[in-house]
Structures are given as C-alpha cells and as structure tokens.
Amino acid sequence: MKTKEESKNVELPTAGGIDTPALPAVVDRATFQSELDALRLREKAHTREGDAIAAARRRLPVVEVDGATPIIGGRGAVTLLDAFEGRRMLIAYYFMWHTGHPAPEQCEGCTWVTTQVYSRDVTFAVFAQGPYEESARYCDFMGWEMPWYSAQGSLDTLLVGRRVGRMHLVCYLRQGSKVFETYWTTARGVEAMDNSYRLLDLTIYGRQETWEESPTGWPQQCTYTRTSSGPPTWEPVWPGGRPIAQWPRLAAGRSDNLCTTSR
Numbered sequence: 001m002k003t004k005e006e007s008k009n010v011e012l013p014t015a016g017g018i019d020t021p022a023l024p025a026v027v028d029r030a031t032f033q034s035e036l037d038a039l040r041l042r043e044k045a046h047t048r049e050g051d052a053i054a055a056a057r058r059r060l061p062v063v064e065v066d067g068a069t070p071i072i073g074g075r076g077a078v079t080l081l082d083a084f085e086g087r088r089m090l091i092a093y094y095f096m097w098h099t100g101h102p103a104p105e106q107c108e109g110c111t112w113v114t115t116q117v118y119s120r121d122v123t124f125a126v127f128a129q130g131p132y133e134e135s136a137r138y139c140d141f142m143g144w145e146m147p148w149y150s151a152q153g154s155l156d157t158l159l160v161g162r163r164v165g166r167m168h169l170v171c172y173l174r175q176g177s178k179v180f181e182t183y184w185t186t187a188r189g190v191e192a193m194d195n196s197y198r199l200l201d202l203t204i205y206g207r208q209e210t211w212e213e214s215p216t217g218w219p220q221q222c223t224y225t226r227t228s229s230g231p232p233t234w235e236p237v238w239p240g241g242r243p244i245a246q247w248p249r250l251a252a253g254r255s256d257n258l259c260t261t262s263r
Contacts (some may be wrong), residue, residue, distance in 0.1 A: 023175060024182075029161070036183075047188060054201040055213045062204070086232055091199050127151040127158070129165060137258045141249055162186070169193060 027035075067081035084090045095114070096107040125147035128135035132150035139148045155164045162168060162184070169190045171183040191197045200207045210220045221236055228237040230247030250256065 023173070023180070026180065032181075033161070043185075043189070050201070051213070054206055057202065058204055058206050058212075058214050058218065060204075087234075089203050089205070091203065123147065125149060129155060134258050138256075141254050141256045141258070142245065143249060143254070 065080070067079060069080040070077050071080060071083060072078070073083075083092070093114075095110045098106055126139070126144075126149065128148065128150045130150065130152055132152075135150055136148055151158055158170075159168060163186075166186055167190050168184055168186045169192065170181060173180040173182050185192075197207060205219055206212050206214060208219050208221055212220065214220060225244065226236065226238055226241040227233075227244055227247070228235045228241040230251060234244070246256065
C-alpha cells in the first residue's frame with residue numbers, strides 16, 4: 001500500500017531512454033493555491049526570523065584590519081582600501097581556486113553561486129508586462145543578455161488570480177508538450193532574484209531602509225536605490241534621479257532612449 005506522499009507522484013513513461021523525473025500531483029488551481037497558502041505561512045515566518053537575525057548581525061562588534069594589505073587588480077598591485085573605490089562598504093567574495101588545475105577542475109560550488117541559474121537544466125527569462133519594442137530597448141540599454149519577452153497580451157491568463165502590473169516570480173515545469181506552473185511569489189518573495197538584498201543584510205548597516213530594526217544612528221535611507229548623479233558623488237535622491245545601475249550604462253555611452261519612434 002502506498003503512503004500519502006507516494007500516492008502524490010505521477011508515474012509517467014520515459015522518452016528516448018532517459019528516465020522522466022517524478023511529477024508531483026497535478027491539481028486544479030484552487031487546490032494548488034490552498035497548498036501554496038499553507039506554505040506561505042512558513043515562508044513569512046522564515047522572512048521575519050531572517051529580519052531578526054539581520055538586526056542582531058548589525059550589532060556585532062568590529063575588529064580592525066590593515067587597510068594597506070596588498071591585493072592584485074587589473075591595474076596591478078593595490079590595497080584593500082583601494083578596493084572600496086571611495087564607497088563606505090565593501091563586500092568581497094573569496095572564490096576558491098585550485099592553482100595549476102584547468103578550468104574543468106575548479107570549484108563547482110563557487111562557479112555555481114557566481115553563475116546563478118544558468119545550469120541544472122534551467123532557463124531564466126524575463127516576461128515583460130509592457131510592449132516588446134519599448135521594454136527590449138531598456139534591456140539593451142542595461143546590457144542584459146537573458147532571454148527577453150513581452151507577455152502583455154497574455155497577462156490575464158498567465159497571472160490568473162494575481163495582480164497584473166505587480167512583480168511576480170513564477171516557476172514552470174515542462175514534460176513533453178505539457179507545461180506546469182510549480183511555484184509563484186511576489187513582493188519580498190522576489191528578493192530571491194537579487195543577491196544584493198541578501199548581501200546588504202550581511203553588512204553592518206543592512207539595507208539602510210526605515211523598516212529595519214537598527215541601532216540608533218544607523219543610516220536608513222532607501223534613497224540609495226536612486227541617485228541624482230553617478231560617481232564620484234552618488235548623491236541620493238527620492239523621488240527622481242535614476243536607479244543606480246543605470247549610471248554606468250550612461251557613462252559607457254549607451255542610449256537610454258526607449259521610444260520606438262524618433263523624438
């Protein structure tokens with residue numbers, strides 16, 4: 001007799017001599033959402049616990065290190081202090097390396113976290129909720145290279161039961177010609193897309209947003225997501241200015257004209 005968990009698996013035929021991975025139960029939309037809502041309670045508890053841990057992390061003491069410690073960059077020998085590039089904080093990821101070994105023998109773990117989702121039989125793509133021509137121009141301006149699509153004409157179908165115009169992260173599974181939605185999230189759930197928030201949580205000042213529980217005197221200006229100028233001032237401003245990531249693109253001479261007709 002099968003257990004409850006075993007009975008949820010759907011046994012599908014194999015194709016091309018390759019075993020087909022097991023598929024969880026295929027259910028209607030209401031049942032799927034009910035299961036996801038139950039899981040969401042645990043996800044939210046996890047998020048709140050992460051906030052508490054980040055608050056404790058911001059209260060850790062500090063220890064001095066030698067800012068003159070030498071490191072090697074594209075311009076030769078520099079110092080640890082130089083690596084800050086004039087900013088207040090530095091995050092350094094120490095990539096494991098096996099000296100003298102070829103590329104296939106280097107650390108798969110460090111390669112994985114640096115490469116992100118472009119492995120494990122996963123494709124990452126953007127489904128823009130606006131027209132293709134305009135949104136694709138923005139993609140080109142930012143220099144992004146992931147697959148880019150417009151889902152504008154199909155949003156009511158793809159996002160059934162969800163708010164069109166809000167960010168969403170949706171996971172799908174294909175088996176043969178069948179496609180299954182396996183997960184979705186929104187709001188702070190989409191933080192999984194951006195390592196920046198997780199990395200900022202590790203710094204002494206955190207995300208510097210007003211909702212964070214930080215010691216008195218800690219900087220809390222979410223305006224650091226936008227600035228009125230690029231380097232070297234990076235003057236914060238809200239509203240207005242530009243998303244910070246756009247300034248290097250402008251400095252590189254990229255056009256931010258998203259119009260599909262000439263101005």
